[in-house]
Amino acid sequence: MNEIILKGIGAASGVAIGPAFLFGKEEFRISPHKISETSIALEIARFEDALIKTRHEILEIQKRIAEEMGTEHAEIFDAHLLVLEDRTLIEDVIVRIKKEKFCVEYIFSEVLKKYVSVFSRIEDEYLRERVSDINDVGKRILRNLLGEKKNIVVDVDAENLILVANDLAPSETASMYKKNIVAFVTDIGSRTSHTAIMAKSLEIPAVVGVEVATQKIINGDILIVDGKTGTVIINPEKETLDRYETAKLKINVQKERFVNLKELPAETKDNREVLIAANIELPEEIPSVIEHGARGIGLYRTEYFYMNRTDLPSEEEHYQAYRHVAQAVSPHHVVIRTLDLGGDKFLSQLHVPRDMHPFLGWRAIRFCLARPDIFKIQLRAILRASVHGQLKLMYPMISGIEELRQANNLLEECRNELRKEDIRFDDNLEVGAMIEVPSAAITADIIAKEADFFSIGTNDLIQYSLAVDRTNEKIAYLYEPAHPAVLKLIKNIIDAGHKSEIWVGICGEMSGDPELVLVLLGLGLDEFSMPPASVPLIKQLVRSVSYKDAKKIAEYALSLSTGKEVEEYSNQRLQELVPELLGENDASK
Ligand code: PEP
Numbered sequence: 127m128n129e130i131i132l133k134g135i136g137a138a139s140g141v142a143i144g145p146a147f148l149f150g151k152e153e154f155r156i157s158p159h160k161i162s163e164t165s166i167a168l169e170i171a172r173f174e175d176a177l178i179k180t181r182h183e184i185l186e187i188q189k190r191i192a193e194e195m196g197t198e199h200a201e202i203f204d205a206h207l208l209v210l211e212d213r214t215l216i217e218d219v220i221v222r223i224k225k226e227k228f229c230v231e232y233i234f235s236e237v238l239k240k241y242v243s244v245f246s247r248i249e250d251e252y253l254r255e256r257v258s259d260i261n262d263v264g265k266r267i268l269r270n271l272l273g274e275k276k277n278i279v280v281d282v283d284a285e286n287l288i289l290v291a292n293d294l295a296p297s298e299t300a301s302m303y304k305k306n307i308v309a310f311v312t313d314i315g316s317r318t319s320h321t322a323i324m325a326k327s328l329e330i331p332a333v334v335g336v337e338v339a340t341q342k343i344i345n346g347d348i349l350i351v352d353g354k355t356g357t358v359i360i361n362p363e364k365e366t367l368d369r370y371e372t373a374k375l376k377i378n379v380q381k382e383r384f385v386n387l388k389e390l391p392a393e394t395k396d397n398r399e400v401l402i403a404a405n406i407e408l409p410e411e412i413p414s415v416i417e418h419g420a421r422g423i424g425l426y427r428t429e430y431f432y433m434n435r436t437d438l439p440s441e442e443e444h445y446q447a448y449r450h451v452a453q454a455v456s457p458h459h460v461v462i463r464t465l466d467l468g469g470d471k472f473l474s475q476l477h478v479p480r481d482m483h484p485f486l487g488w489r490a491i492r493f494c495l496a497r498p499d500i501f502k503i504q505l506r507a508i509l510r511a512s513v514h515g516q517l518k519l520m521y522p523m524i525s526g527i528e529e530l531r532q533a534n535n536l537l538e539e540c541r542n543e544l545r546k547e548d549i550r551f552d553d554n555l556e557v558g559a560m561i562e563v564p565s566a567a568i569t570a571d572i573i574a575k576e577a578d579f580f581s582i583g584t585n586d587l588i589q590y591s592l593a594v595d596r597t598n599e600k601i602a603y604l605y606e607p608a609h610p611a612v613l614k615l616i617k618n619i620i621d622a623g624h625k626s627e628i629w630v631g632i633c634g635e636m637s638g639d640p641e642l643v644l645v646l647l648g649l650g651l652d653e654f655s656m657p658p659a660s661v662p663l664i665k666q667l668v669r670s671v672s673y674k675d676a677k678k679i680a681e682y683a684l685s686l687s688t689g690k691e692v693e694e695y696s697n698q699r700l701q702e703l704v705p706e707l708l709g710e711n712d713a714s715k
């Protein structure tokens with residue numbers, strides 16, 4: 127059998143080798159078997175049995191996830207339990223078995239189809255999103271009726287499975303935490319999509335945007351996934367397999383070498399120290415932050431709090447989580463980003479209509495300013511937690527000074543309320559702005575006068591400045607972090623921040639890219655915040671060069687005409703300055 131090579135977008139680096147496991151592709155061939163009058167009671171009893179079994183399974187998974195990941199992740203399954211208790215659906219099945227006299231599998235699958243199609247056409251966002259819950263639970267019930275294996279992801283025992291899917295929803299990636307999945311391959315998605323961010327936090331390689339992965343790959347195919355180059359090899363030949371096995375070993379050796387760096391600062395040879403912090407989505411990632419030697423958290427994405435649940439988080443829940451994170455990484459800082467809803471992050475319980483252009487629509491700070499009732503709950507909680515460690519607060523998607531002022535007015539209202547209620551908070555809590563919209567990048571000098579710090583969100587800044595949807599794999603080739611327009615905007619933000627004597631960090635995925643770190647360092651950034659697993663390599667790179675050299679590199683990079691030229695130049699300089707640190711994990715050669 128000849129090997130087949132598929133190309134996608136390398137979204138989380140590393141090499142994995144293992145059998146393919148296709149997710150969400152189970153097909154149930156159910157024929158309409160007629161049953162006799164006397165079998166009706168038996169079919170109904172089988173249906174009730176399957177419902178009970180499914181309920182037990184869900185509770186079991188929920189318990190396991192609560193133990194391993196915390197209760198907030200387990201709550202995803204509450205919605206599944208609700209579907210199981212839906213009397214209309216259950217009655218519908220029973221009535222049709224009695225009337226039509228077909229086997230329960232067939233009737234149930236027909237009822238399921240009807241529900242899915244009705245819900246998919248509903249205008250209401252919240253109800254429409256119930257489709258995936260209905261589908262999930264429906265398949266589970268069918269599997270139990272048919273006597274098939276239980277949960278395909280959680281219960282598969284084989285080692286080193288490579289998960290292949292069209293796309294992975296946040297609730298699906300959540301249930302894979304710490305399981306035997308060693309890589310993700312998806313048809314759709316991009317470098318900054320949720321799957322990519324989650325893969326990095328799970329420290330497994332991912333190739334997304336492959337387009338034809340679920341068509342070309344079948345269950346059990348042996349796959350090599352190279353998350354750096356975005357390559358997926360189906361049923362590799364022996365020689366290819368050997369080459370990648372060697373590369374995998376080298377990556378592990380390199381990882382071990384970095385362990386010694388844990389306690390060391392990210393300081394250049396000529397003594398410029400920058401802060402290397404980590405990005406997290408979930409408090410469960412804190413051990414990984416500490417293990418990888420990050421100095422604090424430069425971006426705590428708080429959307430997860432609001433996802434996969436039927437109600438809004440209370441002030442107390444927010445407070446407990448922020449307090450926990452602040453204490454766990456103390457004495458280092460934690461930058462909490464306020465709710466960044468919209469764009470690619472939709473929350474089911476907030477009835478937000480889908481905009482025609484979600485990334486340009488009612489998202490992030492725009493939503494929060496329009497809904498102070500929701501926003502202030504989070505602001506109050508952050509203020510309350512600020513006495514327990516080094517907390518900082520930042521607003522996403524600030525597009526100009528007015529939004530920063532409006533947000534700060536609401537924050538001031540919260541401070542006044544807390545004072546009245548005699549509740550303590552840190553008066554000196556730093557409040558920063560994420561700079562991820564070109565208008566904010568260009569007017570950074572104005573915003574800097576009223577912000578305590580900047581954090582550059584390059585994931586969005588790149589998409590907005592180059593007019594490239596960050597989630598669209600068809601135009602991913604245009605999504606160029608090293609594009610001269612992006613570099614010039616970054617430089618403008620850093621210079622404006624420094625002129626106003628505030629610190630400037632970066633928290634987009636670009637911060638963990640070894641190929642651009644020298645340019646970013648040379649542009650004068652004070653903090654780099656990245657997925658925890660990227661910290662050791664970036665720290666080692668910073669420690670291996672001088673700031674003087676990095677500045678020259680940045681200056682020359684700014685004079686180049688295209689993103690490709692910048693990349694080539696920066697790579698070439700990196701090879702000259704630190705040849706021992708790079709290339710080792712490039713198995714494609
Ligand atoms: C960014 O835009 O760079 C960023 C860090 O935020 P997010 O990826 O959550 O939009």
Ligand code: MG
Nearest residue numbers: 562583585586
């Ligand atoms: Mg962003």
